[in-house]
Amino acid sequence: MDNAKKLATLNRIRKFSRLMDTAIGIPGTKFRIGLDPILGLVPGAGDIISTIISGYIIYMATRVGVSNDNLKKMIFNVGLETVVGTVPLLGDMFDAFYKSNIRNLAILEEHITATQPELEKVDTELSAKTTVPSV
Numbered sequence: 001m002d003n004a005k006k007l008a009t010l011n012r013i014r015k016f017s018r019l020m021d022t023a024i025g026i027p028g029t030k031f032r033i034g035l036d037p038i039l040g041l042v043p044g045a046g047d048i049i050s051t052i053i054s055g056y057i058i059y060m061a062t063r064v065g066v067s068n069d070n071l072k073k074m075i076f077n078v079g080l081e082t083v084v085g086t087v088p089l090l091g092d093m094f095d096a097f098y099k100s101n102i103r104n105l106a107i108l109e110e111h112i113t114a115t116q117p118e119l120e121k122v123d124t125e126l127s128a129k130t131t132v133p134s135v
Helices: 003-021 035-039 045-064 068-085 090-098 100-115 117-130
Strands: none
Touching: 003 035, 003 045, 003 100, 003 117, 035 045, 035 090, 045 068, 045 100, 068 090, 068 100, 100 117
């Protein structure tokens, strides 16, 4: 996979991770939640849907080239959140605080910084080019 495709996949992972874990700010606080704990409120199906989306994020990380050790950490994060998430109400609170997708994004970005620094450089350059100047 070339750098442009890897970067596009990385940006897709960023969007999904933030959507699932930090998309919604709680008014009056700095705390943010995503769709993950909200979906968890739907008995049975919500946790399954969240796990499928988290699995898709891990699948995309394999396409970018995450190492096997980091892949194991990512699977553990999602597995832990899935198992604890099945406990009514307590699991939803855990989902809101643990944020496995954001943890996995951090693992992936750390891996990319260490193994593919040119990808980070391309990302920085593209961000600078697409930034809209303030008026």
